Amino acid sequence: MIHVPVLLQTVIDFLNIRPGGRYIDCTLGTAGHAAAILEKSLPGGSLLGIDADPRAIEVAKKRLEHYGGAAILVNGNFRSLRDICREHSFYPVEGILFDLGLSSLQLEDEERGFSFRFDAPLDMRFDPGQPITAANIINNFPEGDLAALLRKYGEEPQSRLIARKIVSHRPINTTLQLANIVGQASGGSRGRIHPSTRIFQALRIAVNQELTNIEEALEQTIELLHPGGRLVVISYHSLEDRLVKQFMRRESKGCLCPPDVPVCNCGHNPTLKLVNRKVITPSIAERKDNPRSRSAKLRAAERL
């Protein structure tokens, strides 16, 4: 299953790619964006591609083979962005891309448990070497903690009811078992969104510690970017987008002291300039051709 890169031309334009430049793709996936970035950075350009999923790295490696040493691929977590760049002496850079969430390669894999369209073990790890799976959370978290997780990461209004139902049906080991229980607890489908969508989102975020990773990685981008270098982030749900928006807004401001502090004591200087004030979303045509792009939101900023 090949993943269709979202907002491809906008990513290329906003990264402001130039021949000979160095770029980082923190979410390599099947290298759709990465291939286009490398192509545009020729001659002399290079790309460091990172993915937590070794299967994504395998696919990307084949796809980028003909770029030789210009493509450095690392199976790792972007939470360690600074260390990965140091290890490969790959900084400062002209651009950094995050295309968050999961790829079609993962979503369509019938064995990894990301989708309730296939019956599979409740796994949901991007990195199969990591110890916690979705089944661990579903079967071991105390009811209150499970409800809090479903509310926080899935914004699920019926989190307590669903958590109670899950706990009373333990052990739950497969995606379809879980989807049935969620369906029973929430009384079937409300509107266009399947009741399991939010629950699966919440579990995936928790298993992969997605929000903490994004927060930590964004902080590290500032020191890695050349002045004039660009940071481009595509997010797919409001929790991710909020983090990106807050980070870019904060870094584009000077003083961050509360309004009642008479004299600045934070000493904060702006490090970024916003490239787009209004968030960019895919065109109607792209959304139609690639339904996965429907919830995408792109934000970009330039290093001062």
Ligand SMILES: C[S@@+](CC[C@H](N)C(=O)[O-])C[C@H]1O[C@@H](n2cnc3c(N)ncnc32)[C@H](O)[C@@H]1O
């Ligand atoms: C939406 S896909 C990227 C698709 C890619 N842009 C393409 O064109 O094929 C997101 C990728 O990010 C990876 N990922 C998510 N969180 C990660 C993290 N913290 N560290 C490294 N990779 C991560 C996932 O494994 C997945 O392959």
